[in-house]
Amino acid sequence: ITLGKKIDDEVLDELEEVLVTADLGVPTTLELIEGLRGKVARKELDDAEALKKALAQGIQTVLENTAPPPSRDNDPHVIMVVGVNGVGKTTSIGKLAHRFQQTEKRQVLLAAGDTFRAAAGEQLEVWAQRAGCDIVRQKHGADPSAVAWDAVDAAQNRGKDLVIIDTAGRLHTKVNLMEELKKVQRVVAKRLPGAPHEVLLVLDATTGQNAVSQAKLFHQAVPLNGLILTKLDGTAKGGVVVAIAKELKLPICYVGLGEGIEDLRPFDPAEFAKALF
Amino acid sequence: NLSDRLAQTFKHLKGHGKLSEKNIADALREVRLALLEADVNYKVAKDFIARIKERAVGQEVMQSLTPAQQVVKIVNQELAELMGGQAEPLNLVGRSPLIYMMVGLQGSGKTTTSAKLALELKKRGRHPYLVPADLQRPAAVEQLKRLGAQIEVPVWDSNPKSNPVEVCVASLAGASRENADVIILDTAGRLHVDEPLMAELKAIKDKLLPVEALLVADAMTGQDAVNVASTFHERLGLTGVVLTKVEGDARGGAALSIKAVVGLPIKLVGVGEKLDALETFHPDRLAGRILG
Numbered sequence: 001i002t003l004g005k006k007i008d009d010e011v012l013d014e015l016e017e018v019l020v021t022a023d024l025g026v027p028t029t030l031e032l033i034e035g036l037r038g039k040v041a042r043k044e045l046d047d048a049e050a051l052k053k054a055l056a057q058g059i060q061t062v063l064e065n066t067a068p069p070p071s072r073d074n075d076p077h078v079i080m081v082v083g084v085n086g087v088g089k090t091t092s093i094g095k096l097a098h099r100f101q102q103t104e105k106r107q108v109l110l111a112a113g114d115t116f117r118a119a120a121g122e123q124l125e126v127w128a129q130r131a132g133c134d135i136v137r138q139k140h141g142a143d144p145s146a147v148a149w150d151a152v153d154a155a156q157n158r159g160k161d162l163v164i165i166d167t168a169g170r171l172h173t174k175v176n177l178m179e180e181l182k183k184v185q186r187v188v189a190k191r192l193p194g195a196p197h198e199v200l201l202v203l204d205a206t207t208g209q210n211a212v213s214q215a216k217l218f219h220q221a222v223p224l225n226g227l228i229l230t231k232l233d234g235t236a237k238g239g240v241v242v243a244i245a246k247e248l249k250l251p252i253c254y255v256g257l258g259e260g261i262e263d264l265r266p267f268d269p270a271e272f273a274k275a276l277f
Numbered sequence: 278n279l280s281d282r283l284a285q286t287f288k289h290l291k292g293h294g295k296l297s298e299k300n301i302a303d304a305l306r307e308v309r310l311a312l313l314e315a316d317v318n319y320k321v322a323k324d325f326i327a328r329i330k331e332r333a334v335g336q337e338v339m340q341s342l343t344p345a346q347q348v349v350k351i352v353n354q355e356l357a358e359l360m361g362g363q364a365e366p367l368n369l370v371g372r373s374p375l376i377y378m379m380v381g382l383q384g385s386g387k388t389t390t391s392a393k394l395a396l397e398l399k400k401r402g403r404h405p406y407l408v409p410a411d412l413q414r415p416a417a418v419e420q421l422k423r424l425g426a427q428i429e430v431p432v433w434d435s436n437p438k439s440n441p442v443e444v445c446v447a448s449l450a451g452a453s454r455e456n457a458d459v460i461i462l463d464t465a466g467r468l469h470v471d472e473p474l475m476a477e478l479k480a481i482k483d484k485l486l487p488v489e490a491l492l493v494a495d496a497m498t499g500q501d502a503v504n505v506a507s508t509f510h511e512r513l514g515l516t517g518v519v520l521t522k523v524e525g526d527a528r529g530g531a532a533l534s535i536k537a538v539v540g541l542p543i544k545l546v547g548v549g550e551k552l553d554a555l556e557t558f559h560p561d562r563l564a565g566r567i568l569g
């Protein structure tokens with residue numbers, strides 16, 4: 001759309017459409033475009049292609065100006081995975097377990113912290129088998145905090161150096177469920193001061209502006225350290241993470257690119273920014 | 278909300294009936310922002326604003342003592358018209374057993390909704406039968422079996438070594454043994470751009486001839502909603518949409534977009550994780566939450 005075109009209102013409209021359609025949201029899109037108005041006026045950006053490149057760079061910078069993810073040299077390092085229903089928490093945990101064991105040579109133990117949803121424990125069990133790691137489960141309906149406690153306990157007894165806690169999907173607007181999440185965190189901290197060392201929010205790339213509300217409310221309940229953006233193998237661009245990175249300074253740690261155990265990659269801000277266009 | 282924002286836009290008006298072009302432009306911008314914030318599709322919002330503009334420069338607003346309220350009234354009317362009047366009911370017409378097919382992206386709520394639907398039909402005096410046609414996702418068959426057990430609805434014992442099309446065909450015998458009159462096929466989540474998997478859905482539909490092919494879509498879906506719904510509809514021929522996770526704070530613009538572009542009726546909404554959390558769709562309620 002931009003090759004060889006001069007910068008005029010039509011070009012600006014087109015770029016606005018591209019970014020809003022990529023789920024960046026209007027405020028973020030306008031901020032990014034406004035931010036380049038000076039350069040356009042001073043003819044430092046002479047055509048539409050240059051403007052597009054500058055926008056991509058601006059987005060990349062926002063995504064890079066985030067807090068660094070916590071160091072993982074705890075023993076055991078405890079990661080808690082949270083998010084609304086169906087976004088890909090359990091699947092991402094399976095992928096992470098595989099990645100940590102294969103490429104980082106860690107000894108992973110999974111905690112089946114979703115004791116509510118039908119067959120949630122069974123689902124995580126399959127992933128533990130596929131990743132070749134341990135899993136701690138209790139019966140359906142058990143207290144998730146008890147499972148988390150048991151898992152940290154088991155990790156120390158068995159010499160596992162990385163624990164990943166799966167939690168039940170929950171809408172961020174449900175106060176009692178957010179309280180349950182806080183309790184899991186408190187109980188884990190009691191069992192191992194400093195834990196959970198890392199809390200990751202899983203976001204579905206098909207989600208629109210509601211992701212901002214999700215990030216804000218989950219962050220208020222249990223301070224987040226980073227995001228996992230799933231289902232980027234679809235046609236949705238996941239642009240809402242730009243607003244989240246800007247407002248909450250949360251880094252996107254990994255992206256999910258499919259349903260297989262290998263379909264997880266570290267986030268690349270430059271690649272992501274370019275793909276939005 | 279939009280009413281407040283429009284009141285703000287017009288609060289500097291001296292007297293009445295003297296709305297300038299700028300006033301109207303400002304008002305339209307507020308409406309557009311509200312729609313995009315609510316995840317209404319970019320093009321749908323653009324077309325919608327064009328319609329509002331036509332009416333906004335007419336007598337009803339220009340001569341009004343309360344132009345802000347008039348604009349809100351017009352927006353609400355146009356939204357209501359777009360969403361359609363009543364929700365269209367489930368199709369319960371046809372030779373028994375009726376077949377319902379649940380399709381959609383990964384994680385949208387198909388399995389849970391299948392069970393909710395079975396419970397709802399049971400309450401209406403029907404004999405539902407659940408078919409776990411997802412042989413892909415870990416413990417998916419088990420998930421539907423557990424849900425079926427919770428509501429005492431029989432579930433086909435899918436053969437994990439088979440394939441989804443064969444499972445659906447084979448399940449008819451099981452349904453017949455239970456004297457079931459509605460069979461609900463729960464399919465695996467898939468991307469609309471996955472050719473082989475979309476072909477698989479088409480094969481199931483061609484063989485089983487469902488009276489309902491429902492797209493189960495997440496209420497928090499963003500701009501991609503139209504893309505997903507159009508593709509599923511073009512490839513399969515859908516009869517309706519079930520919107521899930523509606524009880525959250527997602528504004529639900531995806532629903533408006535799907536209705537506007539693809540024209541499919543939203544038949545039901547999922548309003549919670551429990552199996553009784555299924556309601557009829559209320560178009561006017563959605564209009565209200567889209568405007569915020």
Ligand SMILES: Nc1nc2c(ncn2[C@@H]2O[C@H](COP(=O)(O)OP(=O)(O)OP(=O)(O)O)[C@@H](O)[C@H]2O)c(=O)[nH]1
Binds near residue numbers: 086091255263414466
């Ligand atoms: N295409 C694709 N599908 C994914 C990805 N990540 C997860 N999924 C699928 O999304 C669906 C939901 O994944 P789950 O891991 O069960 O999601 P969850 O957040 O644990 O769900 P709840 O525990 O029910 O809240 C499954 O069908 C997964 O295979 C991804 O990166 N790409």
Ligand SMILES: Nc1nc2c(ncn2[C@@H]2O[C@H](COP(=O)(O)OP(=O)(O)OP(=O)(O)O)[C@@H](O)[C@H]2O)c(=O)[nH]1
Binds near residue numbers: 466
């Ligand atoms: N809050 C809320 N959660 C829901 C609703 N409907 C389904 N869920 C939850 O959403 C998550 C995903 O539901 P599933 O039924 O497993 O979704 P699915 O479409 O079958 O997923 P795949 O088979 O992996 O594609 C589960 O945690 C459900 O409990 C709803 O209306 N509200």
Ligand SMILES: [Mg+2]
Binds near residue numbers: 089090114166167168
């Ligand atoms: Mg899960």
Ligand SMILES: [Mg+2]
Binds near residue numbers: 387388389411464465
């Ligand atoms: Mg399912």
